[in-house]
Amino acid sequence: MYALVDCNNFYVSCERVFRPDLNGKAVVVLSNNDGCAIARSNEAKKLGIPMGANAFEYEALFKKHHVHVFSANFALYGDMSQRVMTLLSELSQEIEVYSIDEAFLKISGLPPSNLAKHFSELQKRVYKCTGIPISIGIAPTKALAKISNKIAKKFPKETNNIYIIDDEIKRVKALKWTKIGDVWGIGNANERLLQTLGVKNAFDFTQLNDQFVKNHLTIVGLRLKQDLQGIPTLKLEDVKDKKNIATTRSFEGNITELSALEERISTFAVSCAEKLRKQNNCCTTMMVFIHTNGFRNDLPQYSKNILIKLPFASNSAIELSRFALEGLRKIFKTGFHYKKAGVIVLDLIPSEQVQFKFFDNANPRHIPLMKALDKINANFGQQKLRLASQSTGKIWRMKQEHLSPNYTTKLSDIILINV
DNA sequence: TCTGGGGTCCTAGGACCC
DNA sequence: TCTGGGGTCCTAGGACCC
Numbered sequence A: 001m002y003a004l005v006d007c008n009n010f011y012v013s014c015e016r017v018f019r020p021d022l023n024g025k026a027v028v029v030l031s032n033n034d035g036c037a038i039a040r041s042n043e044a045k046k047l048g049i050p051m052g053a054n055a056f057e058y059e060a061l062f063k064k065h066h067v068h069v070f071s072a073n074f075a076l077y078g079d080m081s082q083r084v085m086t087l088l089s090e091l092s093q094e095i096e097v098y099s100i101d102e103a104f105l106k107i108s109g110l111p112p113s114n115l116a117k118h119f120s121e122l123q124k125r126v127y128k129c130t131g132i133p134i135s136i137g138i139a140p141t142k143a144l145a146k147i148s149n150k151i152a153k154k155f156p157k158e159t160n161n162i163y164i165i166d167d168e169i170k171r172v173k174a175l176k177w178t179k180i181g182d183v184w185g186i187g188n189a190n191e192r193l194l195q196t197l198g199v200k201n202a203f204d205f206t207q208l209n210d211q212f213v214k215n216h217l218t219i220v221g222l223r224l225k226q227d228l229q230g231i232p233t234l235k236l237e238d239v240k241d242k243k244n245i246a247t248t249r250s251f252e253g254n255i256t257e258l259s260a261l262e263e264r265i266s267t268f269a270v271s272c273a274e275k276l277r278k279q280n281n282c283c284t285t286m287m288v289f290i291h292t293n294g295f296r297n298d299l300p301q302y303s304k305n306i307l308i309k310l311p312f313a314s315n316s317a318i319e320l321s322r323f324a325l326e327g328l329r330k331i332f333k334t335g336f337h338y339k340k341a342g343v344i345v346l347d348l349i350p351s352e353q354v355q356f357k358f359f360d361n362a363n364p365r366h367i368p369l370m371k372a373l374d375k376i377n378a379n380f381g382q383q384k385l386r387l388a389s390q391s392t393g394k395i396w397r398m399k400q401e402h403l404s405p406n407y408t409t410k411l412s413d414i415i416l417i418n419v
Numbered sequence B, C: 001t002c003t004g005g006g007g008t009c010c011t012a013g014g015a016c017c018c
Helices: A010-018 A042-046 A055-064 A074-090 A112-130 A142-154 A168-177 A188-196 A202-206 A210-229 A258-278 A317-331 A366-380
Strands: A002-007 A027-030 A037-040 A068-071 A094-099 A102-106 A134-139 A162-164 A245-255 A281-292 A303-314 A338-350
Touching (some): A002 A074, A002 A112, A002 A142, A010 A027, A010 A037, A027 A042, A074 A094, A074 A102, A074 A112, A112 A134, A142 A162, A168 A202, A188 A210, A202 A210, A245 A258, A258 A281, A258 A317, A258 A338, A281 A317, A303 A317, A317 A338, A317 A366
Parallel strands (some): A027 A068, A134 A162
Antiparallel strands (some): A002 A102, A002 A134, A027 A037, A094 A102, A245 A338, A281 A303, A281 A338
C-alpha cells in the first residue's frame, strides 16, 4: 500500500503556527511580487478566492472580509517542510518527498486492520511536533492514494483527514466521484480531449482501451490508467539531484535599459551558481531569457531566449555571470519594456567529474574563492558579498508588503514569549 | 498600475553513424 | 517492379506537476 501525506493549505498553515490567532480566519499567501494567491485557508476558499487569484483584482474582497494577507516567505516554508519530512522519514521505511508539502510513503508489514490507527498516530505526532495539520490518503497505488487523499481533505468531519481505499467497492466509488480533470496527471489539454469522448470521471477513463489511451496520451497516460485500475505501475522514486536549476523573476516595474537588465541577469546567474554549488554540480549549458509583459496589449511585445554552450563546466558565480551577460547582450533589443527575465542552467554534472580541456579551462582559483563567498554569505546574510556587475547600490527587492518574520531561520526574528 | 516561480518526462523528427 | 536495415544522439515543443 501507498500513503500520500499532504499538508493542509501548507503555506497558510506555516503562517498559522506562529500566529495561532489566525486559526479559523480567512488567510491567503501571495506569490513573489505579491502577484497572485498561491495558498488559501479553507475560510478564504469559501469566500470564493480561487487559486492564482490576482491580488489587485481581489483587493477589495480581501478588505471587505478582513482576509489576512501574507507575502510568500519561502525561507519559513522550506524550513517547516524539512521538519515535517524529517518526522515522516523517521516514522516510515520508504519515503518519496514529492513536493514541498507532499510525500508518498510505502507501507509494508502492517496488517490492514492497523492502518487507520497507525496513520492516525502519525498525523497526531506531526501536528504535535510541527503544528502542521496533514491529510493522508492510503491505497494500493500512488494514483489511487492521490485520490484517497483528496477524499480525506474534502470530508474532514467524516474522515478526520484520513481515508483508505482498500477494496473494489471503495475504489470504484472513489473513481466515479473524481472528475477527470481532477485526476493526477490529467491536465487541461487531456481533460478537454477526454471530455469530447464522453469521459467524465476517473472511472470512465479506466474503461478505455489500452491502445487508445497509449495513442492519445502516450505511455504516461497508460501508466496512469493502470495505476488507477489498482495495478501498481508508478513506483516510489528516489530524490535525485536536480537536472535543471532556474532563477527567474518578474519585475515590479518595467525595464528598458540594458544596464538595468544586466544587473538582474547577473544576479540570477550568481543565484544559479550558488544553487549549483549547493548540490555539488557544475553546468555546461545556460539559457538566458527576457520577456516583455504579455498582459499589455498596448505595448509592442518581444520575447527571446538564448542557449549558451559553455567552453568548460562551471559553477563559479564569476564565470556564469560573464556568460549570462554575453548571452543577454546578444538577445537584448532597445525600445521594449521588459517585465520578466531569467537564467536557467542545464546539463548539470557532478563537480568532481568535470573534464579538463586542452586549452580553455575554468580558473582553478575560483573554487576556493566561491567557498569563501558561500561561507561569508552564510554567516552574514544572503548577497552580503556580491559581484560588482550585480549593482553596487541597493539590493533589488521584489514587492513583499506582507512578509512574516523568519521565525525559524533567523535569530533576530525568533518568536518572543511573555515579553 | 498590478496578473509567480519553480520543476519533470515524453515524443517526433532530423542528423548522423556503420 | 525494384531502390537495406539497423542504430544513436540531439532538440524543440508539449504536457504535466506543485
